[in-house]
Amino acid sequence: MAVTFSLPTVLARLADGQSTIQATGTTLGDVVAEIAGRFPQLAPRLRDATGGPYPFVTYYLNDEDIRFRNGFATPVTEGDEITVVAAIAGG
């Protein structure tokens, strides 16, 4: 499945300055793994040592926080938009 993956500026610097990346996968975890493989400097910012998301990074699949779905195991479909947002905000 081809999806669009959007990064905040603070992370885009580690992806050759790209804030929007096209990627493929059947789950969100697949997509993150593909992008991590393409951008090794970005990889440790996307996943922790156990392969899961960090507490201060929130992933949205379209408009939904993936913690309300199935985390990185959440399936993606053609044309989905994944947005990575630094969680330290608001309140």
Added chain:
Amino acid sequence: MPTILDLPRETSAVPRTASGTRPLPQACKLCGTEYPASPAATCEECLGPLEPVYDPARKLPDAATIAARAPSLWRYREWLPFNGAPEVSLDSGFTPLLDAPALARRLGVARVWVKNDAVSHPSLSFKDRVVAAALNAAVGLGLDTVGCASTGNLANAVAAQAARAGLPAWIFIPHDLEVGKVVGTAVFGPRLVRVRGNYDDVNRLCTQAADRFGWGLVNINLRGYYGEGSKTMAFEIVEQLGWRLPTAVVAPMAGGSLLTKLDKGFREFTSAGLATGSAPRLYGAQATGCSPIVNLVERGGDTIEPVIPRTIARSIAIGNPADGRFAATAIRRSGGWAAAVSDEALVGGIRLLAESTGVFAETAGGTTLAGALALAEAGRFKPDDEVVLCITGNGLKTVEALQGALPDAPIIAPRIRELEALHGRDL
């Protein structure tokens, strides 16, 4: 004591040139990476939160010096994240601390004090404190537009203070906020945007907007500076108690920042030799319909599990609290605890606070008092405790919460006989 009139006056809508306010550099709260002063709140290394770095060798005032200053939050300027004089929002802070003996009897403690930010200037909530800090950061960093993601009180505070400072503001709120909070923002003339979704949706949009447009969004990319303003509530409590600490503090929790900054403020005044007594036990209150921090305190661990808010306490309805883990840590470390209360109980809290202290609080204040009652019921307080209840916003903003909860006022003709009939009935 000098009056507010002794402060230099602000002018409105004057083009800004070189600012005398210089925000401090920041460092990551998690990994310690240091950054120069900038409109950034996220560590590039670990995405943790940035906090201002104070010079430990800076000269600190003594109690008498502070007491002689004008009654605003800037009397504690050495603990706020700037070098140089503040330029805008000079007259917020220093709200009353009220003795509440009737509530002390209800809670079974020695004393209860109400820290009444329901009368904060200019927008009737504690958010005036954090916005005063954030707008000075914006000015010092040369930003020409400010804004926020808000559940209402922050929108009011940013709109009011930005208008006075002559700064354009973009303000984002959930589409279905209470009328009082929408009107209390729009009247100041900001670009007010209502977003379909809850606060967490608004927050996500604003995080992307700060990235895209370079605005100074006070609780997004100015968040490190913004949060420090909350410490002044702790400083005022200490000063108003005669330079001593209470034994327990109860505060409402939304993003969790207020509670962590109260903790920091009490510690800073203790370190400076300005507060006597032991560090207070910290207690947090949330509505049952949105209680991710209470859940974390009760469950243990350090990972917030977000929730979808379902409560009338809109001002604290944050399902994904940024400082939730830090608030839970501060609560547990202090020996305190947390409580969640139903919407019905928090309405009862609003009424009890009003009827026993004369303070009309919004839903967050009702949550605080109802939470304190639940904590007392659970045996969390001691008979010799001196408890401060942090009332963070004004009830006139959330009158919808009381719909149907108060008795109807009778309507009578202007005739004494009709009043006598009523009087007799009441007897």
